[in-house]
Every structure is written in structure tokens, then in C-alpha cells.
Amino acid sequence: MRRLLALALILPALPALAQTRPDTTAMSCGQARGTVARAGGIVLGTGGPTYDRFVRDRRFCEPTEFTKAAFAPTRDNPRCFVGYTCFEPGASDWPGDY
Structure with missing residues (x-):
């Protein structure tokens, strides 16, 4: 009975483990930029x-x-502007640098 219960709890999580993230190298520059724009925030393979x-x-x-501006390699552009990345400014960062 315990095994059945454990299996019932684990099975729904298995598809999430198999999911892969979108990869910018398989997209055109426009597709990568559009993916970020639609999602708002997304993890992409580079x-x-x-x-x-x-x-x-x-x-x-x-x-x-x-x-700060973020660039990623895409199928048609080795340095495509896809959006931005977030960063926590440090003490040595000047306001005009970001």
C-alpha cells in the first residue's frame, strides 16, 4: 500500500523532469526576441x-x-539582442554603467 501511495505521489511530477528549455541556437534572432517578449521572463538555453x-x-x-542588455547566439546571428538580464548592482557599479 505504501508503495502504491508513493508511486501515486511521484508519477505526476515525472513529465516536469523530462521538459527541456527552449534553446536560442535552434531559433532565429526574431524568434528568440519574440519568445522573451511574449513570456516576459524565461530561462533559455544558449x-x-x-x-x-x-x-x-x-x-x-x-x-x-x-x-542590462543580453545577447545570445541564435541560428542566424551569433550575437542577437534577445532582451535583458537582471542583476544586483554592487558597490563598484556606477549608475551610468547599467
Whole structure:
């Protein structure tokens, strides 16, 4: 009975483990930019095991974070502007640098 209960609790989570994140290298620059714009904030693969979280604008960051331009490799552009990434400014960051 315990095994059946454990199986019933685990099975619904299995599809989530198999999900893959969208990869910018399989998209055109416009598709990658559009994906970020539609989602607002999304984690995208950027080739191989690398990934990052891209956002449409600062509303998708934490209140103490700022945005900086983010570029990712796409099928048709090795340095495509896809949106922004959020970052927490440090003491050495100047306001005009971000």
C-alpha cells in the first residue's frame, strides 16, 4: 500500500523532469526576441549546457535589481539582442554603467 501511495505521489511530477528549455541556437534572432517578449521572463538555453534567464523589462526583476542588455547566439546571428538580464548592482557599479 505504501508503495502504491508513493508511486501515486511521484508519477505526476515525472513529465516536469523530462521538459527541456527552449534553446536560442535552434531559433532565429526574431524568434528568440519574440519568445522573451511574449513570456516576459524565461530561462533559455544558449547552446550546450549553458542557459540564462532573459526578461522583457525591469518589471520581471526583483525590486532591488536592474537590467542590462543580453545577447545570445541564435541560428542566424551569433550575437542577437534577445532582451535583458537582471542583476544586483554592487558597490563598484556606477549608475551610468547599467
